Amino acid sequence: GQNIDQPTEMTATEGAIVQINCTYQTSGFNGLFWYQQHAGEAPTFLSYNVLDGLEEKGRFSSFLSRSKGYSYLLLKELQMKDSASYLCAVLDSNYQLIWGAGTKLIIKP
């Protein structure tokens, strides 16, 4: 079966750095996405990785290792507005997105 695993909840302090991990087992791989979803709102696209390595976009970075079936999302200089759920999703061989259950990130002052 296809499976995406990520922690259910994480807590971090404003101004700090947090890393959210995601491991996957899917039938085929055509890229990995990270989305942010604030409570009661739509998921919004954060990043896309299809090759191994680190993609940096401002305070957010995403890393991929295809051989390990592993990705992480790194958030730096945390702000209160970063409190949200972060969803990991993999595009499988049929170009369908397989989703993780999301990681709820709580930022404390």
Added chain:
Amino acid sequence: ETGVTQTPRHLVMGMTNKKSLKCEQHLGHNAMYWYKQSAKKPLELMFVYNFKEQTENNSVPSRFSPECPNSSHLFLHLHTLQPEDSALYLCASSDPSGTVREQFFGPGTRLTVL
């Protein structure tokens, strides 16, 4: 309007009612999706339309019936729902010919079945 819009934002219905959810995208995409999001569960893909043709139906009960009259509009018709169908229903669109193929989501319809 830009992006993906959904109406209504909130819906409360009884088990014998018939209602419809509407989604409209203004992004020029040719693929549209219906998802169900329940608390603490992964997004569940319900239906996929590519160029107005349904390409996926992930074992969704027949009480959910999709309709895609054109590449900009998507409907989800609801009939004789169960309380366990209460959830956030999200519509998304994407460009299936794009390199990245990210999906753009609407704000969702929060459905409560009594």
